Amino acid sequence: MDEVTQPAEGERPPALGPTDEAMLARAQILREIGDAVLRDIAQLYPSDDHGSVLRDALFVKGLAEQLVERAVVVERERGASWADIGEAAGSSKQAANERWNTKMGAWVAMGRQRTGLGRGPADPADHAQDLDEWYADLVGEGPHAISTLLPSLHDQAARAEAGACRTEVQQLTQRAEELRKETEAAYNAAMEAVGTDASEEKNAVWAAKHFARAEVYERLATLEEPIAAEHRRSAAAQRRLAQDILRGRTPEEITK
Known part of the structure; x- marks a missing residue:
């Protein structure tokens, strides 16, 4: 076939x-x-x-x-x-x-x-x-x-605007998935660096990935109003994780 x-x-x-x-x-x-x-x-x-x-x-x-x-x-x-x-x-x-x-x-x-x-x-x-x-x-x-x-x-302008919105949503959704994978890699790197001089740097990278994911979800909340609350909850969760990392909590404490 x-x-x-x-x-x-x-x-x-x-x-x-x-x-x-x-x-x-x-x-x-x-x-x-x-x-x-x-x-x-x-x-x-x-x-x-x-x-x-x-x-x-x-x-x-x-x-x-x-x-x-x-x-x-x-x-x-x-x-x-x-x-x-x-x-x-x-x-x-x-x-x-x-x-x-x-x-x-x-x-x-x-x-x-x-x-x-x-x-x-x-x-x-x-x-x-x-x-x-x-x-x-x-x-x-x-x-x-x-x-x-x-x-x-x-209204061709309205249709074009809706199409642009859909395109941006697709791009953001793809970026969210990329960031999820990057966050996992940053977490693994932070785990390996626990107790070493590189720990602070690796944690900063890990936190930055969570902050980046939060920004993606916040933008999605403006583009997909019917599920904006879900996107905002996801953004808030990512920000909390990033802040926990920067406060010095260990990878084990954050993910347990």
Whole structure:
């Protein structure tokens, strides 16, 4: 079997702003729910086909659960806090975070776009037009009903800014991984230098790596607002480690 080659980032159709990408994903799920409901209303179920009615109902339920997850992503992209989401869901801030934080993290990991969702055309413009046509055929009006909900679809500057943000996030994520490896190497060097004249110098290098990682996470917090709190916690942890090193704590004390 021939290997499938993924297109380079510059060859992909430009994504929309993250909020519009989330809205487009939400619209797709709503379409699938609508299609499933309309199909099931007039579905003929043979009397000996036991379980098929329930299976169809569970399928719609699964789509509805996906819709809720998409709605949470949209709300977070629109600036809603976990407290806002918890209130809307009739739960606490903590319960909302525990319930949907993993889904939010997965969305951010995909670059805050529909890549990997496996639904609809890859080009956001084509996807929006496809949904526009579906909606117009369904209700007989609103030729651009979906497209008008996506401001960045018609704003090239906004799309370029979103693309630049995604590119910087990718670079920072790669840098964070490089620094993780460099930090491990600096830790090993500090361990080997314990009790020698080189110990202070090696510890300074080790601390500098943690400070550098903190700066990466702080920048990511400004670029990935939906998970900014997680990035800030990571940055704070890196700074604490660096400060412990500079206070003279030994590698064994810091890592135990």
